[in-house]
Amino acid sequence: xxxxxxxxxxxxxxxTETVAAPTSxxxxxxxxxxxxxxxxxxxxxxLIGLGALAALASVSAMVLVWMERKVSAHMQLRLGPxxxxxxxxxxxxxxxxxxxxxxxxxxxxxxxxxxxxxxxxPMATALLALAVIPFSETWQxxxxxxxxxxxxxxxxxxxxxxLIGSWGSNNKYSLLGGMRAAAQALSYEISxxxxxxxxxxxxxxxxxxxxxQSQEGYFWNWWLIRAPGVGFIAFIAFxxxxxxxxxRAPFDFAESESELTGGFHTExxxxxxxxxxxxxxxxxxxxxxxxAVLFLGGYLPPVPALAFIPGPVWLLVKAFGLVFLxxxxxxxxxxxxxDQLLNLEWKFLMPVALLNLLAAGALRGWGWL
Amino acid sequence: MSNPRDILGPQRFxxxxxxxxxxxxxxxVTKRYFIRVVTGVTSLLTGMRxxxxxxxxxxxxxxxxYPENRDELKMAERFxxxxxxxxxxxxxxxxxxxxLCEKACPNGSISVLNTKHASGxxxxxxxxxxxxxxxxxxxxxxxxxxxxxxxxxxxELATTRKEGLVEILNxxxxxx
Ligand code: SF4
Ligand code: SF4
Numbered sequence: 001x002x003x004x005x006x007x008x009x010x011x012x013x014x015x016t017e018t019v020a021a022p023t024s025x026x027x028x029x030x031x032x033x034x035x036x037x038x039x040x041x042x043x044x045x046x047l048i049g050l051g052a053l054a055a056l057a058s059v060s061a062m063v064l065v066w067m068e069r070k071v072s073a074h075m076q077l078r079l080g081p082x083x084x085x086x087x088x089x090x091x092x093x094x095x096x097x098x099x100x101x102x103x104x105x106x107x108x109x110x111x112x113x114x115x116x117x118x119x120x121x122p123m124a125t126a127l128l129a130l131a132v133i134p135f136s137e138t139w140q141x142x143x144x145x146x147x148x149x150x151x152x153x154x155x156x157x158x159x160x161x162x163l164i165g166s167w168g169s170n171n172k173y174s175l176l177g178g179m180r181a182a183a184q185a186l187s188y189e190i191s192x193x194x195x196x197x198x199x200x201x202x203x204x205x206x207x208x209x210x211x212x213q214s215q216e217g218y219f220w221n222w223w224l225i226r227a228p229g230v231g232f233i234a235f236i237a238f239x240x241x242x243x244x245x246x247x248r249a250p251f252d253f254a255e256s257e258s259e260l261t262g263g264f265h266t267e268x269x270x271x272x273x274x275x276x277x278x279x280x281x282x283x284x285x286x287x288x289x290x291x292a293v294l295f296l297g298g299y300l301p302p303v304p305a306l307a308f309i310p311g312p313v314w315l316l317v318k319a320f321g322l323v324f325l326x327x328x329x330x331x332x333x334x335x336x337x338x339d340q341l342l343n344l345e346w347k348f349l350m351p352v353a354l355l356n357l358l359a360a361g362a363l364r365g366w367g368w369l
Numbered sequence: 370m371s372n373p374r375d376i377l378g379p380q381r382f383x384x385x386x387x388x389x390x391x392x393x394x395x396x397x398v399t400k401r402y403f404i405r406v407v408t409g410v411t412s413l414l415t416g417m418r419x420x421x422x423x424x425x426x427x428x429x430x431x432x433x434x435y436p437e438n439r440d441e442l443k444m445a446e447r448f449x450x451x452x453x454x455x456x457x458x459x460x461x462x463x464x465x466x467x468x469l470c471e472k473a474c475p476n477g478s479i480s481v482l483n484t485k486h487a488s489g490x491x492x493x494x495x496x497x498x499x500x501x502x503x504x505x506x507x508x509x510x511x512x513x514x515x516x517x518x519x520x521x522x523x524x525e526l527a528t529t530r531k532e533g534l535v536e537i538l539n540x541x542x543x544x545x
Contacts, residue, residue, distance in 0.1 A: 018516040079432040332420040333413060348406065 118165030122279035136311030177263025188244035212298035292318035464491035473512030493543030
């Protein structure tokens with residue numbers, strides 16, 4: 001691994017201790033149980049943690065699917081699903097069952113390996129990113145020193161799923177969608193990274209847990225507010241580039257239902273499609289959690305007096321607030337053209353993010369943060 | 370919901386979509402850039418205000434829970450159900466038997482059979498309407514110069530007898 005891109009003013013990342021062992025009551029209890037069999041404790045704790053993450057991912061994906069349907073419906077003067085359970089609360093189950101029972105089609109001209117590989121990538125990267133999100137001081141599966149770089153790397157990974165899937169499908173619509181997604185991800189990755197660097201500069205930390213801890217106290221200590229102007233601009237830039245990274249409308253070029261008949265997932269059916277579909281929502285949750293961690297104080301309550309409400313609740317409240325924002329965008333804005341998309345990035349968002357990074361550096365340099 | 374356009378709130382709609390300030394033709398590139406940014410952001414915020422308003426205002430919802438609210442179902446005024454001929458309190462209708470609707474109908478769903486009044490003038494005898502071949506296209510209503518027929522709001526038209534689909538719309542013969 002090359003030198004991490006951390007400004008020298010900050011403490012250098014320690015290369016030895018990269019992953020902190022989870023320390024929580026459950027973890028301690030398991031360690032006690034296993035006694036001196038430390039490798040066993042490690043295996044059990046990791047497996048439990050991964051299971052919990054997978055459960056969280058699938059449950060939240062269901063909730064988000066339902067939420068998306070209801071939010072879109074009410075914004076379009078509709079009601080959305082109303083028959084399956086209370087206000088259609090079981091609709092995601094029905095969707096899932098439908099997809100489960102569908103035949104897994106395998107078009108004859110596909111490149112079999114890449115076609116079958118692609119649906120697993122987005123879910124894997126989403127779960128991997130979820131592993132470093134701190135849900136409270138102790139509820140975090142791993143806290144690598146360079147957590148933010150790790151997340152950035154994973155967000156870059158997810159475009160591979162689209163590229164590989166579209167290439168493997170051997171379909172011109174899929175390939176067009178994949179190529180667009182590549183151009184889009186390539187561009188918006190830059191401003192996303194600039195925003196992440198701004199957050200690193202503001203907090204002086206690269207580990208997720210430490211970034212949250214740097215916002216301790218009242219809500220005006222959150223980076224959104226604490227860094228005058230800079231935090232807010234960084235937040236807006238984060239939201240825009242995260243929407244683009246997530247391939248959500250108004251940046252859903254990879255899918256483009258209206259002109260590419262579904263884009264990269266045109267050839268996918270049944271569970272393979274469901275994997276793409278659900279991973280999209282897990283990614284949405286990850287992006288919202290990341291936004292909450294970087295700018296909204298993560299699991300910290302807005303005022304210390306509210307600390308009796310546990311951290312995971314605060315994180316999820318903030319994350320779902322951001323998810324609502326993403327959905328609000330999706331059902332309000334029309335899709336851009338591809339040239340407008342690239343103009344927005346290269347002529348507006350990247351300069352703004354770059355200047356903002358300079359401003360954050362200046363604030364830091366003059367010791368105003 | 371008398372006029373379906375009211376759902377969108379025509380007043381608010383036209384205000385919030387006031388004509389955008391045009392970019393002055395001699396503006397420099399930088400000025401154009403900033404004007405574009407500002408107008409772009411304002412229009413996005415306007416859109417977001419509209420959608421959030423609709424989101425939190427349950428009165429704007431147009432979907433109806435049909436089988437459950439069958440009794441208080443609200444039909445839009447422009448709904449095209451089957452053709453009906455309104456009769457006033459005396460059981461009179463406005464049809465003069467001019468047969469314009471019969472000629473306008475592309476499917477031959479209407480037959481206007483006229484008869485002779487005692488005075489020797491021609492009046493409407495039977496107005497035969499065949500729902501089975503009607504496409505609910507509204508052309509007959511547009512053709513009628515007397516407003517004698519209109520599109521009803523009835524839509525539960527399924528029947529087990531096809532004879533029930535042919536009907537005489539006028540209750541009385543025409544008047545002079
Ligand atoms: S609605 Fe159209 S098809 Fe039906 S009777 Fe009138 S003109 Fe004919
Ligand atoms: S319904 Fe109207 S168009 Fe048709 S015959 Fe009567 S008056 Fe004429």
